[in-house]
Amino acid sequence: MANPLEDQVWALLQQVRFPGMSRDIVSFGFVDRVEASDDGVTVELAMATHNQDAAAAVRAEAEARLKAELGVERVEVGLRLLAPPAPAHEAISQDPSLIPEVEHVVAVASGKGGVGKSTVAANLAARLAQLGYRVGLLDADIYGPSMPMMFGISERPVVEGQRIIPFERHGVKLMSLGFILDVDTPVIWRGPMVVKAIEQLLGDVEWGALDYLIVDLPPGTGDAQLTISQKVPISGAVIVTTPQDIALIDARKGLAMFRKVEVPVLGIIENMAGFACPHCGEVTHIYKQGGGERTAGVLDCPFLGSVPLDPAVVEGGDAGTPIVVSQPDGAHAEAFTGLAEAVAAELSKRQARKLSIF
Ligand SMILES: Nc1ncnc2c1ncn2[C@@H]1O[C@H](COP(=O)(O)OP(=O)(O)OP(=O)(O)O)[C@@H](O)[C@H]1O
Numbered sequence: 056m057a058n059p060l061e062d063q064v065w066a067l068l069q070q071v072r073f074p075g076m077s078r079d080i081v082s083f084g085f086v087d088r089v090e091a092s093d094d095g096v097t098v099e100l101a102m103a104t105h106n107q108d109a110a111a112a113v114r115a116e117a118e119a120r121l122k123a124e125l126g127v128e129r130v131e132v133g134l135r136l137l138a139p140p141a142p143a144h145e146a147i148s149q150d151p152s153l154i155p156e157v158e159h160v161v162a163v164a165s166g167k168g169g170v171g172k173s174t175v176a177a178n179l180a181a182r183l184a185q186l187g188y189r190v191g192l193l194d195a196d197i198y199g200p201s202m203p204m205m206f207g208i209s210e211r212p213v214v215e216g217q218r219i220i221p222f223e224r225h226g227v228k229l230m231s232l233g234f235i236l237d238v239d240t241p242v243i244w245r246g247p248m249v250v251k252a253i254e255q256l257l258g259d260v261e262w263g264a265l266d267y268l269i270v271d272l273p274p275g276t277g278d279a280q281l282t283i284s285q286k287v288p289i290s291g292a293v294i295v296t297t298p299q300d301i302a303l304i305d306a307r308k309g310l311a312m313f314r315k316v317e318v319p320v321l322g323i324i325e326n327m328a329g330f331a332c333p334h335c336g337e338v339t340h341i342y343k344q345g346g347g348e349r350t351a352g353v354l355d356c357p358f359l360g361s362v363p364l365d366p367a368v369v370e371g372g373d374a375g376t377p378i379v380v381s382q383p384d385g386a387h388a389e390a391f392t393g394l395a396e397a398v399a400a401e402l403s404k405r406q407a408r409k410l411s412i413f
């Protein structure tokens with residue numbers, strides 16, 4: 056039987072949008088039940104979302120609109136939050152078959168540029184390889200690739216059939232858009248092109264079987280980072296920061312971004328920590344002290360360790376030999392051993408936790 060009041064309720068609900076979305080809540084299927092009679096109006100909303108604030112705002116707006124427009128005594132709008140069907144990043148056409156033989160993808164990220172992401176990614180990869188793991192390093196910083204310089208590679212990669220063969224240096228398989236594009240060409244790309252490039256760097260490269268694929272992300276928390284973290288099946292991300300407060304605030308942004316796309320944050324790495332005087336050994340904390348650990352505490356995520364500030368790191372980066380390779384017994388090799396172990400431990404902890412849930 057037609058119920059004009061009910062029709063009116065549906066029509067009004069069609070004017071309510073989920074924050075940030077262009078579609079209305081009816082077409083999203085968020086309206087579970089509508090009952091309208093002389094006694095009043097009852098609406099039940101059911102939403103699969105992590106964003107509880109947005110869901111509460113939708114409920115409040117629906118209620119206010121119905122009360123204002125219907126002129127009935129009683130309007131009740133209930134809200135049920137459901138578990139989202141799949142992680143947000145999986146919903147966006149993630150394709151694990153791009154790299155079927157890669158065990159773990161670990162993203163190296165930061166909220167801010169120039170904190171040493173690429174340096175950390177290169178040394179972490181090289182150290183993991185020294186420790187006996189099968190390691191790849193994908194330079195996904197399509198706007199300013201660093202790996203050609205950090206590994207001293209200026210040739211183009213070999214292509215066999217349809218597959219690009221990655222370079223191999225210090226036991227690490229390497230691929231970067233910098234190996235393919237001219238160094239001086241500025242890259243100004245929009246979202247779909249970024250996705251295509253990342254897809255190719257994953258799927259068209261002969262990575263083979265790897266324990267770890269380390270991904271050096273572009274700085275910041277913009278669209279490119281989001282796209283990449285949605286496209287690549289990332290096991291976990293590490294966030295690089297310096298001990299300074301300003302860099303720590305940015306690390307917080309990086310963390311928030313990964314939480315949004317449901318990539319687990321394995322922890323925080325503090326780079327450019329204390330500088331040890333090569334003559335007397337006294338440590339000077341040029342960018343302050345202990346900030347990484349403090350941030351990890353505040354943000355409630357693990358602190359993975361510190362990398363000391365040292366001009367030899369810059370030399371190593373510019374000369375194409377990561378410092379853990381040029382000084383395998385030095386303080387950096389030791390620091391990166393600790394980081395490699397911490398990353399591996401966090402990943403296996405998470406894997407164990409996942410297994411115990413299902
Ligand atoms: N521990 C360190 N000690 C001394 N210099 C360092 C250290 N880590 C990084 N650097 C230097 O800092 C500069 C920036 O490092 P890097 O390029 O790795 O940062 P990034 O975060 O990847 O930068 P971008 O945001 O541009 O990608 C480089 O010159 C690098 O050699």
Ligand SMILES: [Mg+2]
Nearest residue numbers: 172173196201
């Ligand atoms: Mg970089």
